[in-house]
Amino acid sequence: MKASQSFLATLKEAPSDAEVVSHKLMVRAGLIRKLSAGIYNYLPLGLKSIRKVENIIREEMNRAGAIELLMPMIQPAELWQETGRWEKMGPELLRIKDRHDRDFLIQPTSEEVVTDLARNEIKSYKQLPVNFYQIQTKFRDERRPRFGIMRGREFSMKDAYSFDRDAEGLKKSYQIMFDAYTRIFKRMGLKFRAVTADNGAIGGSGSQEFHVIADTGEDAIVYCPNSDYAANLEAAESVSLIGVRAAAANTLTKVATPNQTNCTEVAQFLNLPLEHTVKSLLFAADQEKGPAKLFMVLVRGDHELNEIKASKIPGMAESRFATEAEIKQACNAPAGYLGPVGVAADVTVVTDRTVANMSDFVCGANDAGHHLTGVNWGRDLPEPLVMDLRNAVAGDPSPDGKGVVDICRGIEVGHVFQLGTRYSEAMGCTYLDQQGKAQPMVMGCYGIGVTRLLGAAIEQGNDERGIVWPISMAPFEVVICPMGYDKSEAVKAAADQLHDELIATGVDVVLDDRGERPGAMFADWELIGVPFRIVIGDRGLADAQVEFKGRTDAESENIPLAEIKAKVITAVDVAKKLVS
């Protein structure tokens, strides 16, 4: 393709509302233009990258046996009323009325429509399993759209929905999708992790997210470099850092710790490692009648409480920090000096796994200005209830026993989810089993943020000069930059010929025929992030040489003109194979 036919629209300056690097670079490189908050035009180069992403997704979805169809953008309210989502969803669901004042909405996803289709079209167990997918525009009326297309309002998503006879079948369908997603992101050449997501109200291990790894990601991910283990910080299991509790060595002692109200201060004051201290946090869960039920939750002094995990303590799903009055009643001491020894009998004490294996530890004395040292379970206070309650930290043992975990940041680009029968039961989506009995179909849903992937890839791959695309997603694989395309016959002839030859072999090449100066030309293509660049000039041609350079190479390489075609083909192949 010629650059003059590609509508290049690079900019020197990023828009003032761009907070993240991908947003800045996508606008500067001429991939997108904002039309309204969270609503973007995709310029030709941006659309080219989108199509490459879509094609990889489509090929792998088809390979996995999923069947593509297309559901409408505009959907009638009635179906969403059947599942209750019409009422339950907030204003991010854009509700509209047609000319006859009937209620519709613009799809954020299509569970209702696909379930309606399945209940109409699928009658028998013989038709199951089936997995339908679409690649289609979605709309979510975000309160505060930002980060360019990473949290836009109108976006493109691949959404798939599997229908199975039973939970066993769903597990298989889910695994097939998990494997397909893994192939998809590998082919895209992205560094990514499949992470166990917190399942919230759903329960079970039925949900995983795929994150592109990037320092600027919104989510913290706990992962094991030696294995496949990865989980959202909220969901990452933390094992005990102490294998077996040591026997008590010290006596229980009350020590004065005036004005030392947190573990770090206490440890310093007592000249003990922070790891010997225990943090006591008091929560209250309001009851329908009578006073709130109180919980004392313990984590080691250097650890952070994980609130999602704490919310799973029986009775604590809906809890709050205790009030001063409640603290006084339970511990007879101000915050900063609380501890499990001698706490009121109606307070439920729950400890993190590590705390449960500590001995001779330090905690508040339930007496202002005092802490206890040499505290031991069983001797000084009853054996506690034990749960996993803390955030994982880098260096923790991996829950799968394969080394220690590290923490990185990620951008969610995919989600696989075992829905079960939530939608099929609400909508009467049943099939007749082998005994002729109606059974609800068991569903899974599987999303990939198509447009979001572009932003995520750029957050992962960029430098001070612009985008560093994986070759699978770049708008072009190779750019030919002729020095004086309109001035030198020899340069023009060599550039045109190489362009035509590369096109013929299937390389996605662009020839910069704009007649720009070299500096401006190079800057444009580095900003756009084309993986390979060939420079053809009279000086090199005199020696039958051209220059070849990878986007992140420090120096260009002189290649004989006669060998450049083979060189490019190999380089593109290697780049593609490296990433698949």
Add this chain to the structure above:
Amino acid sequence: MKASQSFLATLKEAPSDAEVVSHKLMVRAGLIRKLSAGIYNYLPLGLKSIRKVENIIREEMNRAGAIELLMPMIQPAELWQETGRWEKMGPELLRIKDRHDRDFLIQPTSEEVVTDLARNEIKSYKQLPVNFYQIQTKFRDERRPRFGIMRGREFSMKDAYSFDRDAEGLKKSYQIMFDAYTRIFKRMGLKFRAVTADNGAIGGSGSQEFHVIADTGEDAIVYCPNSDYAANLEAAESVSLIGVRAAAANTLTKVATPNQTNCTEVAQFLNLPLEHTVKSLLFAADQEKGPAKLFMVLVRGDHELNEIKASKIPGMAESRFATEAEIKQACNAPAGYLGPVGVAADVTVVTDRTVANMSDFVCGANDAGHHLTGVNWGRDLPEPLVMDLRNAVAGDPSPDGKGVVDICRGIEVGHVFQLGTRYSEAMGCTYLDQQGKAQPMVMGCYGIGVTRLLGAAIEQGNDERGIVWPISMAPFEVVICPMGYDKSEAVKAAADQLHDELIATGVDVVLDDRGERPGAMFADWELIGVPFRIVIGDRGLADAQVEFKGRTDAESENIPLAEIKAKVITAVDVAKKLVS
């Protein structure tokens, strides 16, 4: 592909709301399913045909130098207020409000957004011409959606917008699009005509429609079988049927014609050919002050007045039929006996071209129960104003002089339109010319109804058994129907092998692995309209033979198994070449 992975969903019965054959067949063949009025799910086979249509369009648009981008579905009202369309358009424009109560709309087309993009991105004459296109979901809130996807509310359209420096450039861009459209519809294998459209308020010859020819089409098209001439009935020029006016032969005579109030009756009563009579119609155009201005419009007795043409008579753009009182005042006679001889002096008489060349004709006498015979222009009444005022009829001379016209019916599937500066002037979309002076860009717009094309192709191609697709649009090119796929090892082996071999050569083949009985299997694939069918059974295999049949062939042909692959490849190639 295997049929079991294609989600076949054929039905015996068409839905009760289906009025036209394409709607019935698309539902019965399992291509679409209605979700709501004018809103459809595209099932896998329907989507496959859409993708084939999109690919042909995309290839030819790219070949014509147009540049693909993607504009949003949801567009802010502000831009549409700039051009006045926000207020001007009726309720078919679906206006919506976002969560912050701001006005948006769902795009029916994208003139405003693309003009906004152009004014922001294009600064210099050096960047022109450019032609942007998208293939994108559109929404028009039709009052009465019908005919399945032919007049749906949500539909897919290719819309392109050209920007030029001047009218000369626009003409070139328009011609390039016209040629691209011609290639597109030819490649699709459709019988079609480019027809001159009525330009309404725009004027000039800047608009043509592309119609798929089908007896069930909504529009009448006047065309010349010997040339490229074709026009909408509204726009088709009618030449005079009488080359030179003959000299007057008869004297002006008033004859009694009691109760004979139309030309057919009068001609019979007087025993004259209908072609000797003239019909006089009286119209009134209300004025701001004073009485309405009256017009007498004359067409030959066997012709129909074309109201669009009549509305172009100076002063008659907004006119109505005259009232009884006005008729009385102008002609002093009741309707049925009106004529141009002796009509009141303030009535403007305008005649169709043919009438202007008639002599010795018959018309009303402006006297109840009487007509005049032997009427001659110049002698009995003044020479008239002459215009083209009638509907063309089959057998008329073609306006291009290349024979006579015929009339057929068509379905509009494309439209090319010279917009000029209507949008660019309203939105300040200018460029700097070579003198550094700001000039409005000169625009064209070019649409193709992607989903509508499927309906139109089926209206053109169907029989009592189902759809007869052109091969370029069929969901599959070839179907392999094995007799006893699950029962005969030999049949299964031969079917699988042929399937794999055809796939490898790029033939879009489906293998029916469902285990259906032959009758049901054949009926399904004829309903779906796959162009070629191969039947493999044990009996044939015993002689190393299979059966081959084109969708519209009366009989199948026995082909040696060893030759079937070559036979299919040739048949597909021939079908594709026949249509391109």
